[in-house]
Amino acid sequence: MDRDMTLEITGRSAADIAASVRALIERGVLLPGDPLPPVRGLADDLGVNRNTAVAAYRQLTTAGMVVTRGRGGTRVADRSPVAQEGFAADSVLRDVATGNPDPDLIPDPSRALAGMAGRPVLYGEPVIDPDLERWAAKWVGADLAPSDVRLTITSGAADAVDRLLAQALVRDDAVALEDPCFLTSIHTVRVGGYRPVPIPVDDEGMTVDGLRSALEQGVRAVVCTPRAQNPTGASLSDRRAADLREVLADHPYVLVIEDDHFSMLSRSPYRSLIGPAHRRWALVRSVSKFLGPDMCLAVTASDPETADRLAMRLTPGTTWVSHLLQRLALALVTDPDIVAGIEAAGAHYAERNEAFAARLTALGLPATAGDGLNLWVALPMPARDVSEQLMRRGWLVRAGDEFVLSDAPAARRLRLTVHDLADAEAERLAADIAAAVRAAGGRLAPPGME
Incomplete structure (x- = not known):
């Protein structure tokens, strides 16, 4: 001023x-x-x-x-709304910015619903359905280094992260977020009144120097995506995960939250920041990517104290997750046919993203498909210029600026959701992106220079 x-x-x-x-x-x-x-x-x-x-x-x-x-x-404080995932309302453009799973690959719950009859659940009963708890213990148990693990259920990953931060922090506490970052995490931290501290993300995930700097700035919590990071598609390598654990070893009481949102669909192995001696931690696995966004349910594994605090915010009689929904999720994830369908869906997302990346590379825009539902496409110029050109060609895309936390120059990335495009549509979109780059004054890579 x-x-x-x-x-x-x-x-x-x-x-x-x-x-x-x-x-x-x-x-x-x-x-x-x-x-x-x-x-x-x-x-x-x-x-x-x-x-x-x-x-x-x-x-x-x-x-x-x-x-x-x-x-x-x-x-x-900036009170402007954060961009949200999902379809753009009232748009006449072909929306390739949604971040949604393919609805044709979401399991049909009809058969499972028909067999869900059971006794009613009353006030004062456990937050988590016992049968689901037994299945979930096997699902997460093999991947966790700490030996004392407690489980609970929340209404999706965003609900889990929000409650985990609320039980550990006060307004204006510093929270480390990946940069670029998942839109919902940005929204959660802003609404909670916490102070975001960006940690850069590269092809191997959250950077070591970035985490070290964030800890030096006094962050009280770290939110990390161990694989299929949104928007970049990056997954932690073995070496990177080990280096991050080494840095965190000197900060055992900083709350580490891992949002493993892609879990059963992921093509990458799970590698964790959480060391065996870390004292405050939580692993969150939502079912929304493979059972559908309307299945608002996530398994949260954590240390005992964090679990106790989280359970207090989910006391039956107030905001616990419906046991009918829990039983439905369990019926779906234990059905062999549906599990096979989830595996096929993960392979489909990977194949379609790889094919589209190859199309862009052939047109002079070198691209690599990471893990997850989306592609993070590098451009030779600011993404806003290219997105405006694409709108004139009938496409709605997301410019990378929406995901960036730091005060860096305008992002030169597009996040695209292309897995549900037919081959002809994918060919047209790739050609239109190349044309949009040229129309906005950018240069494509010469053939053979990918």
């Missing part, structure tokens, strides 16, 4: 100072991202004790009006 905001902030008590700042925000004098005066300078100008200014800023932080960014100071 060009002007000195201390000239407009008034008050002698913490409540009055906070009310003054709130009024400036509500009147639009202070806009999202605008810096507030340093605490010491504000206290000196108002003639109050420094602790009074600190208390005023704390009230504003608790209310979600401002955020603290460490060395970046205190700034007005």
